Amino acid sequence: MTPGRISPEAVLAASERAGIRDEPVTASEVAAEVGCTRRTALNKLDTLADRGTIRTKKVGARSRVWWLPDDGDAPPEPATAGLDGVPPDGGESDRLESEFREMFERISDAFYALDDDWQFTYVNDRAEELIDYRDAGLVGQDFWEVFEWATDSTLGEEYRTAMETQEPTAFEFYYPEPLEAWYEVSAYPSETGLSVYFRDITDRKRREREIEEYRSQYETLVENFPNGAVALVDPDLRYEVFGGSPESTEELTRTDLEGKGVRESLPEELADVVVPGYEAALDGESSEFEAAVGDRSYRFHFLPVRDDAGDVFAALGMSQDVTERKERERRLQRYQEYIDAVLDAIDDVFYILDESGQFRQWNDSVPAVTGYRDEEIASMSPLEFFDESDRTRVAAAIREGFENGSVQIEAETVTKAGDRVPFEFVASALDSPSGDRVLAGVGRDITEQVERERKLEAAVDELEASNERLESFASMLAHELRNPVTIGQIYTRQLPDETDSTAVEYVTEAFDRIEDMIDVMLVLTRGTEAVGERVPVDLAAVARSVWDELSVPDATLTVAVDRTIRADETYVRHLFRNLFENAVEHGSTSNRPEDDDTVEHCSTGDQPPDAEATAERDGRGVAVTVGDLQTGFYVADDGAGIPPDERDAVFEAGYTTAADGGGTGLGLAFVQELADVYGWECTATESDAGGARFEFRDVERDPPCL
Structure with a gap:
């Protein structure tokens, strides 16, 4: 039976089945009979007791029992005759009175009877206990004299009304001192008096x-x-x-x-x-x-x-x-599952650490990489995945991530099998949805990167060793060449006057060019170490001196620079010589190409010494200008110029368009290298006349004397 639908009548029927007509029953016995909780049975039994259908009293400190009055559904209406102190007439009357007395004594409610003169004719033990507080006995006394206060009370009014109307009444009443308690009173009138039942309902x-x-x-x-x-x-x-x-x-x-x-x-x-x-x-x-x-x-x-x-x-x-909250939780759960699926699909290691440095979350790559199962990882500290020598550094990185908001570190992880795998870890501090500060990071296997770096370092070491060998070879070769060149120059000056002057001139020039080539080679291989001490150099004077040495009568030089710089004059002379010869060789107005073929950018000294070549070197009217810039100088000509898409390539070593004529492609490479050595910015562009223009900026000036 459904607990909420159990009626008091059903409980009464169950009580009868439990034997309430023969002896008192407990709430537990009734509950077992009904098939409900003890509390439900207790509530329904109280309802029946409130109606007067059954009676109840406490047994011990916490237990109660219920029973049926002898006459069944209603409390008995006592016969006042025989209970008013007048001796019974014997026989059947004596028996009935005895039974009535025994019954009223068993009733747990208080009971007393009044005759039509309002005198007490019977008071049971419970009533005497409650209202005979003077312990003087009540039978035979006048009710209104014993309880003077009742005359003008609700109690007195209800009693008088019941006797006048001969209708039963029931009401609740608060008894004043000395009882100071609430009682439920039921009064049953008759022609010979009033029967009163009352019980303490103070607790209720x-x-x-x-x-x-x-x-x-x-x-x-x-x-x-x-x-x-x-x-x-x-x-x-x-x-x-x-x-x-x-x-x-x-x-x-x-x-x-x-x-x-x-x-x-x-x-x-x-x-x-x-x-x-x-x-x-x-x-x-x-x-x-x-x-x-x-x-x-x-x-x-x-x-x-x-x-x-x-x-x-x-x-x-x-x-x-909580429908909306549950829906949000479901969406959050689906989103979390989606995020987890995405993270698990990432090959890189993903992890979240709490502020104590312990794992809060990780993706499938962590067990895949480390070899540990998820349940093992849950009980491990992140530091256990690293060698003891790295743990202090890793712990410091975790603290740094929380303090600074981000951190990056490289370290080798140690797998369960003992393998070492280099990883790069990048992490950022975030606020989790619960408000906690966490460190979310990604770890990437950098084994291949480490191997590439190792190979690169090895290649750099090998290149440096090769450069050292090349520099050593260049120095040795320069030393070995200078001796025969010096001897050749000395002996050339000692030739008799009748010697063929043209041949002597070419031999002398060849020796000079070899010496120049040695200087260029040293700069290209040794860089700064090849350049001597920086001293004041007058650009205008050096430019005119180098031009005079070239002997190109059909070409012209305009010097429009007034600047003294700090450099090695020998190499500044080489710079001007290469630029002037490049302009004369490839800037001749009669030698301009009819198409976009590039000009040769090499030194004229690389050409064979024959008459035809000499004629080509005359320049045929090319004009060269050495001019001033705000932070440097330039050398320009009015020749054929350099195509825009080749202006960077002309500085590369070996670049030449005149290889068949003996060009080496080292002239402008030397110019670029020298500019780099001195920290100058060197660029090739077009001159105002449409020819080639080489600009040098950020050139260190020699401070003037004050």
């Missing part, structure tokens, strides 16, 4: 008063309860206080529910959820759970409400609609 009135106090206390909660309902339910599962909106039954109001039974007031689906919660609370148990009602989700909370003695006299139930 106290509970009602406490419920009323709780009602007042919960009014604010009830009226302002958010997004749900709150209710105070009495032991009979009736609503005492209600507020809010019942789950999925918005049409029900407070007026509809207060004073009504929970089971009868709610839809069956909802009642099946809340009634067990209220019953458990009335049995002293708290509960909290979530359940679906219809298409909505609710969170329920049931609490026992206790009086000052600790006894449960009501149950508090609360519910809140």
